[in-house]
Structure formats: structure tokens, C-alpha cells
Amino acid sequence: MxxxxxxxxxxxxxxxxxxxxxxxxxxxxxxxxxxxxxxxxxxxxxxxxxxxxxxxxxxxxxxxxxxxxxxxxxxxxxxxxxxxxxxxxxxxxxxxxxxxxxxxxxxxxxxxxxxxxxxxxxxxWQQFPRRWVIVLLCFSSFLLCNMDRVNMSIAILPMSQEYNWSSATVGLIQSSFFWGYLLTQILGGIWADKFGGKVVLGFGVVWWSFATIMTPIAARLGLPFLLVVRAFMGIGEGVAMPAMNNMLSKWIPVSERSRSLALVYSGMYLGSVTGLAFSPMLITKFGWPSVFYSFGSLGSIWFLLWLKFAYSSPKDDPDLSEEEKKVILGGSKPREPVTVIPWKLILSKPPVWALIISHFCHNWGTFILLTWMPTYYNQVLKFNLTESGLLCVLPWLTMAVFANIGGWIADTLVSRGLSITNVRKIMQSIGFLGPAFFLSQLSHVKTPAMAVLCMACSQGSDAFSQSGLYSNHQDIGPRYAGVLLGLSNTAGVLAGVFGTAATGYILQRGSWDDVFKVAVALYLIGTLVWNLFATGEKILD
Structure with missing residues (x-):
């Protein structure tokens, strides 16, 4: 230039x-x-x-x-x-x-x-690649996403004491988030593919940040208001993953796809670590409403940066250099926004169903560990509540580290000539078989330390899925990446809802071994389906 x-x-x-x-x-x-x-x-x-x-x-x-x-x-x-x-x-x-x-x-x-x-x-700072500015902004949005999500799991304890909520009421409040979250999984993908990821993700962050700030006010007004606000928060967070996936499908070349997605998803894990670490301190010093006010206000800072630096696609960025544009596009021309979703074509493809089924199998085990882990530590390993809370941070940290390691390995394999199909199958097989192995060992360990180690290793190997099924939406249909992630993540959220409820039912009639056996069985089913039907080739254009 x-x-x-x-x-x-x-x-x-x-x-x-x-x-x-x-x-x-x-x-x-x-x-x-x-x-x-x-x-x-x-x-x-x-x-x-x-x-x-x-x-x-x-x-x-x-x-x-x-x-x-x-x-x-x-x-x-x-x-x-x-x-x-x-x-x-x-x-x-x-x-x-x-x-x-x-x-x-x-x-x-x-x-x-x-x-x-x-x-x-x-x-x-002017020479820093613009595409990685987008990645870092998406990373920070996912950091805020999980910070705002997990703060309720800590704040619900003093809130239930103040308002005399029963266990059933607490469960209703916790589940109300998923009402809205399920609603916007597919809609978020459709909106992102039609209007651009910048608009949809920006809307989502502003929406859920406002709902977070309104949570203490709604709680004082009454339970129905709180349930509505929590559902509204789920609506905002529900569009985050499809919108992010839509943007990165346009901004990131194939050679950098795995590590960029791994970095963004590690923002979720670090957001949980940050939320779990700072919420108790804020509650102790300033009271439980301070968690919602402080965390929610961070969204406004992010939104200003998003407006200034983010663009839905490279062709919209006036400051993008010609050199970087060539790297991103790789000789291909940017596509126009999607106006019509070819649902029949999408749902007729076996790799799409491999994504949906594998996402369900993956999230069943993941949600069980994330929601029931403190109970397992307390009831089985006999840790007190403080120790259980601290140990809950360990799997999130492990996932953040191994997600980025897996992303680097996947991109290295692609750059050395291994087909994208084989890379996705290898990484997702680790993401399935690793947790299956370590969960199956929990019934044989003799000490709490070994049980915690198995849990951490299970979640660490699970993080390789970020370079497997979570990267595959952009492989098979980059133009419809938002819709594809909305479809598969809907199945994933349903697995979390049903898996969490089924675990309580199993524990009333069985043991933790039975809980882990169901998760292991689904991991094995997911491995089989993924390796038979998944592909890394573009099948939707």
C-alpha cells in the first residue's frame, strides 16, 4: 500500500x-x-x-x-x-x-x-491483525457471558435465605434461564446469517447485561418478575454462540480456525472461574446485589469497544489491509447475507445429523459434571461447601488450558497436510473417549485426590471438542454456520436439561456409578456416530 x-x-x-x-x-x-x-x-x-x-x-x-x-x-x-x-x-x-x-x-x-x-x-497496535481483534472481542464477550451466568449459582444462597425460598423454588429459578436460552438458539443463527454477527452479538450482550442488572430489582418485586428476567437473560445469551460462529466463519481462514475457536470458548471457562472467584468476595463485602450490578455494567464497556472495532465481515472493514484480506478470503469472494434458509437441504445431510447427535451426547456428560460436581464433592468425597466451591474452579481452568492446546494441535495438523475431516475426527474422538475413560475410573479410585484428578482430566480431554464438533459448523457450511450451531446447540441444551433432571432421578434410586455409566454410554455412542458420518468438507454452499 x-x-x-x-x-x-x-x-x-x-x-x-x-x-x-x-x-x-x-x-x-x-x-x-x-x-x-x-x-x-x-x-x-x-x-x-x-x-x-x-x-x-x-x-x-x-x-x-x-x-x-x-x-x-x-x-x-x-x-x-x-x-x-x-x-x-x-x-x-x-x-x-x-x-x-x-x-x-x-x-x-x-x-x-x-x-x-x-x-x-x-x-x-495498528499492525495487529484485524481478524484477531475480532477473536479477542468474541473471547471477552464469552468471558462476560459465563460471569453473568454463574453469579446466580453463588448469589442464590443468600437470596434464598432472605426471601425464604424452598429448594423447589430455587430449582425453578435456576431452570428459568434455559427457557429463554432454548428459544434463541436457532433464531440467533438465522438472525446472524441474515443481519450479520456484529448486530446480533452486540444485541445479545446488551440484552443479557441489562437483565443481569435488573435481577436484584426483579427479586424485590416478586418471584414472577425474577423468573421473567432470568428467562430474558437466557434470550440474550442464547444468540451469543450462533452469532460468534457466524462472524468467525467469515473472518478466520481454515488454517487458524481451531485455535481461534478454542480461544473464544476458553473465554467461557475463564468467565466461570472469574465469576466463581469474585462473587463470594463481592457478596461478603457489599451484599448479593453488588454481583449483578458490577458484572452487568461490564457489558457497556465491551459494547463500546464492539461498536468501534467490530465488523460483521472483512468486506465491511474500511481499515483492513489488502494483505490481510487476501489471507482471510484465500482467493474466494465474500458472500452476500443469507436471505432464505434451505432447511430441507440442511436436514437432509448426514454430517448435519452427526453434529446434532454428537452435540447431544457431548453435553449430557458435560452438564452433569458442571451442575452436579459440587454435590458429588460434598456427598461422596466429603468435602465441605467451601472446599467444593474452590474445587469446582479446577475443571474450568483445565478446560481453558487444554482447549487452546487442542486448537494449536489441530491447526498444526491441518498446516502439515492432514485432511480437515481426519483432524476433526481425531480431536472429537479425544473429546469423547477421554471423558469416558476417566469417568469410568471414578468407581475404582480410593482417595479424594485421585477422584478430583479424574474429574479434571475428564474435563481437560473434553475441551478437545472445541477443535472437533464445535469447529465443524464452519467446515461443512460456513455460509450457514450460525444456523448449524443453533441447531446442534439446541440439542446440546436439551441434553443439559434432561441430563441434569435424569441425574437427580437416578440418584434417588441408584448411585453415582449409574450416573457415570449413562454418561459413558452416550460418549461411546457419540464417538461411533461422529466417526461414521462427520466430515470436514463443505457440503452446504
Missing amino acids: ALGGLISNRNFGSFIGSGNGCQRLGKSGAEVSKLFPNALLCRNHQPLQASLHHESGHMRRSFGCFLQPRMDSIIRFRNSIKINRSRAYYKSEESDITEGVVPSADGSAEAILVEGNLQNASPW
């Missing part, structure tokens, strides 16, 4: 000499490197050595330098007899940089108008 820069001899003395430039030109090239980092190298061992030649009454200095790594050029400097005049001539093989003389701002000399590739002169 051709850029124009105005360079005066005051600020660029070691590059462009004035009348007394003999002394200035002897300065180290480090001054130049500040403006062109890693760009300027000299052929001589000494910096900018000069050869003096008398020619027609003029003193000429010739310098042999070249620009690396992008340009191989010769820079020649000429000082005229007039003390305060200087010129620079530049010749490049890839781009021509022309010279011009304009008055200097300090009046001591003339400045030079330079046109050419000065990309390396921009600050590092």
Missing part, C-alpha cells in the same frame, strides 16, 4: 543530511531503525559510511544501503551547496518512491515528501 510520509532533517537527521550533515550522518543507524524497524541494513560494517566526491563544485555523498526484507533498493543522498537544502532519491524494485521538496516545519531545512511502502513505520 502506498503511503505518504513527511520526513524532516530535524527528525530524520541520520538519514537526510543538512549542510553540516557530515557529523550527523555519522550517527548510528539505530535512529533510522526507530522509524523503520527491522527494515534498514547497510552493506558496510560501519553505519552509513560516506565516500566524498567533488563534482562540478558540489559535494556528493553516496551511500549503499538496502531495505530488508521487503525491498532491495539503493538510497543516494545529495547535499547542495546551499547549507539548508537536502534531497533524497529512492529507487525500489517493488514500488517507486518519489521525491519532492516542501518547506520544513522548523525552517532549518527542507523536508522531503516520500511516497511508498512505509508499512513498517506504523505502531504495533
Whole structure:
């Protein structure tokens, strides 16, 4: 990209000499490197050595330098007899940089108008890839998503004491979130594919942040108001995953897909860690309403950054460089927004059903561990409530770490030539068989420490699913990625609802071994279905 820069001899003395430039030109090239980092190298061992030649009454200095790594050029400097005049001539093989003389701002000399590739002169934050700005914003939105979701699990304890809620009422309040969450899984995908992920995800964060702030007010008004607000919060969070998936399908090339999704989903895990860590402190010091007010207000800060830096697709971003646009698009043209969803075509594809069934099998075990783990620690391992709460953080941390490790491994395998289909099957097989193995060992361990280790390893291997089924929506139908994730995640949420309820039913008549056996059986079914019918090839266009 051709850029124009105005360079005066005051600020660029070691590059462009004035009348007394003999002394200035002897300065180290480090001054130049500040403006062109890693760009300027000299052929001589000494910096900018000069050869003096008398020619027609003029003193000429010739310098042999070249620009690396992008340009191989010769820079020649000429000082005229007039003390305060200087010129620079530049010749490049890839781009021509022309010279011009304009008055200097300090009046001591003339400045030079330079046109050419000065990309390396921009600050590092301007050179940071725009696509990874989108990834980091999505990561932070998912961090807020789970912070706002888990705070109720801590705040419900003092709230139930204050309002004298029974266990049945507490269960009703906890489940009301899923009423709205289920409602917008598919709708969120449709809206994102039609209107763009920026609009839908921005709407979702503002909506659930407002609902979070309104929670203490609704609780004081009465139980029906609280149930409605919690359902409204679920509506906002329900669009987050489909909208994010829609955006990354447009912004992230295949070679970076696994690690970008792993980073975004690790935001959910770290959000749970943050929420579980800070909620007790805020409640103890400021009371339970402070959790909802403080966490909810963070959404407004995120929304301002989202409005400033986010775009639904690369073609909408005016600041995106041509180089990065080529990396993102890979020679393909950006597609127009979806106007009609081909439901019959989508539901006729076996890989789509492999996604739906596998998502159900995956979330059954995952939701059981996340919702019933404190009870298991307390009843079976005999930890007190404080210890149980602290140990609940461990699986989330493990998942955050292993999700990013799995993403890096998956992208490395793709870059080394392994087919996307095989990579997705390998990663998801680890995400199924790992938890199945470690959960089956819980009935054989003898110490609480080993049981906690098995739980952590189960969740750690589960995190490889982020590079398996959670990345597959963008593989098989990038244009309908939001709808596909809405479909499969609806099945996943249903698995969480039914699995959580079924666990309570099983525990009344059986044991924890029976609970884990059901989860292991579903993990094995998911492994079989995934490896038989899943693909990494595009099947929807």
C-alpha cells in the first residue's frame, strides 16, 4: 500500500543530511531503525559510511544501503551547496518512491515528501491483525457471558435465605434461564446469517447485561418478575454462540480456525472461574446485589469497544489491509447475507445429523459434571461447601488450558497436510473417549485426590471438542454456520436439561456409578456416530 510520509532533517537527521550533515550522518543507524524497524541494513560494517566526491563544485555523498526484507533498493543522498537544502532519491524494485521538496516545519531545512511502502513505520497496535481483534472481542464477550451466568449459582444462597425460598423454588429459578436460552438458539443463527454477527452479538450482550442488572430489582418485586428476567437473560445469551460462529466463519481462514475457536470458548471457562472467584468476595463485602450490578455494567464497556472495532465481515472493514484480506478470503469472494434458509437441504445431510447427535451426547456428560460436581464433592468425597466451591474452579481452568492446546494441535495438523475431516475426527474422538475413560475410573479410585484428578482430566480431554464438533459448523457450511450451531446447540441444551433432571432421578434410586455409566454410554455412542458420518468438507454452499 502506498503511503505518504513527511520526513524532516530535524527528525530524520541520520538519514537526510543538512549542510553540516557530515557529523550527523555519522550517527548510528539505530535512529533510522526507530522509524523503520527491522527494515534498514547497510552493506558496510560501519553505519552509513560516506565516500566524498567533488563534482562540478558540489559535494556528493553516496551511500549503499538496502531495505530488508521487503525491498532491495539503493538510497543516494545529495547535499547542495546551499547549507539548508537536502534531497533524497529512492529507487525500489517493488514500488517507486518519489521525491519532492516542501518547506520544513522548523525552517532549518527542507523536508522531503516520500511516497511508498512505509508499512513498517506504523505502531504495533495498528499492525495487529484485524481478524484477531475480532477473536479477542468474541473471547471477552464469552468471558462476560459465563460471569453473568454463574453469579446466580453463588448469589442464590443468600437470596434464598432472605426471601425464604424452598429448594423447589430455587430449582425453578435456576431452570428459568434455559427457557429463554432454548428459544434463541436457532433464531440467533438465522438472525446472524441474515443481519450479520456484529448486530446480533452486540444485541445479545446488551440484552443479557441489562437483565443481569435488573435481577436484584426483579427479586424485590416478586418471584414472577425474577423468573421473567432470568428467562430474558437466557434470550440474550442464547444468540451469543450462533452469532460468534457466524462472524468467525467469515473472518478466520481454515488454517487458524481451531485455535481461534478454542480461544473464544476458553473465554467461557475463564468467565466461570472469574465469576466463581469474585462473587463470594463481592457478596461478603457489599451484599448479593453488588454481583449483578458490577458484572452487568461490564457489558457497556465491551459494547463500546464492539461498536468501534467490530465488523460483521472483512468486506465491511474500511481499515483492513489488502494483505490481510487476501489471507482471510484465500482467493474466494465474500458472500452476500443469507436471505432464505434451505432447511430441507440442511436436514437432509448426514454430517448435519452427526453434529446434532454428537452435540447431544457431548453435553449430557458435560452438564452433569458442571451442575452436579459440587454435590458429588460434598456427598461422596466429603468435602465441605467451601472446599467444593474452590474445587469446582479446577475443571474450568483445565478446560481453558487444554482447549487452546487442542486448537494449536489441530491447526498444526491441518498446516502439515492432514485432511480437515481426519483432524476433526481425531480431536472429537479425544473429546469423547477421554471423558469416558476417566469417568469410568471414578468407581475404582480410593482417595479424594485421585477422584478430583479424574474429574479434571475428564474435563481437560473434553475441551478437545472445541477443535472437533464445535469447529465443524464452519467446515461443512460456513455460509450457514450460525444456523448449524443453533441447531446442534439446541440439542446440546436439551441434553443439559434432561441430563441434569435424569441425574437427580437416578440418584434417588441408584448411585453415582449409574450416573457415570449413562454418561459413558452416550460418549461411546457419540464417538461411533461422529466417526461414521462427520466430515470436514463443505457440503452446504
